[in-house]
Amino acid sequence: MKNWLKQNRGFVIFLVCLGLFRTAMADWNPVPTGSMRPTILEGDVVLVNRLAYDVKLPLTNITLGRLGDPQRGDIVTFNSPKDGSRLIKRLVALPGDVVAMRDDVLYINGQAARYSDLTPAAEQLGTGITVPALRATETVAGQQRTVQFLDRVGAKRSFGPLVVPPEHYFMLGDNRDNSEDSRYIGVVPRDRIIGRANHILVSADITDHWQPRPGRFASALN
Structure with missing residues (x-):
């Protein structure tokens, strides 16, 4: 073992540096679900800036210093307060905000979102399963994004009003009727936020034999 380490010392150092880079500075995460469609598709690999908000001790949630504050509209990765799984959602409400939803209409501090550019689509939920979308x-609270609604039974289309506690954030998926977000897992503590997703690195269509989607390579997230 000692001989192997000596012969491959450069490679081992590279792996250690790569691991520290991914756990402390930047990371790239494959997205396996459609909870952020149409912004992020299954098979997209997103680049995550781990230094967007905090400097953390590698491999922990221990914050060593703050670099900035999460903002409404940010797309963030975080560890679920429910089961610890890594999720990617959009941050829609800050500490102190009053957030609610009525029949799929989002309210922030009493202001109802406006919905424009309505476009019918079809959403594939599985092999041979397609539903109207x-x-x-x-547009709400100075933010604008594309969201999607599904003709799907069982989605939580109304909640609140809820006051977001200090040091917590309310997350929603852009694919509103097919997302396990703060409506189900609760508000997310700041120390569970990993970083901000800014770009898609590469993308492959997981429903079509992993065919590359070059048009999504190196594209910015809105």
Whole structure:
């Protein structure tokens, strides 16, 4: 073992540096689900800036210093307060905000979101399973993004009002009727936020034999 380490010392150092880089500075995460469609698709690999908000001790949630504050509209990765799984969602409400939803209409501090550019679509939920979808531009609290609604039974289309506690954030998936977000897992403590997703590195269509989607390579996330 000692001989192997000596002969491969450079490679071992590279792996250690790569591990520290991914746990402390930047990371790249494959996205396996459609909870952020149409912004992020299954098979996208997103680049995550781990230094967007905090400097953390590698491999822990221990914060060594703050570099900035999460903002409404940010797309963030975080560890679920429910089961610890890594999720990617959009941050829609800050500490102190009053957030609610009524029949799929989002309210921030009493202001109802406006929905424009309504576009019918079809969403594939599985092999041979397709449901009608409606995409729209959602505008609220100075933020604008494309969201999607599904003709799907059982989605939580109304909640609140809820006051977001200090040091916590409310997350929603852009694919509103197919996302396990703060409506189900609760608000997310700041120390569970990993970083901000800014770009898609590469993308492959997992429903079509992993065919590359070059048009999504190196594209910015909105």
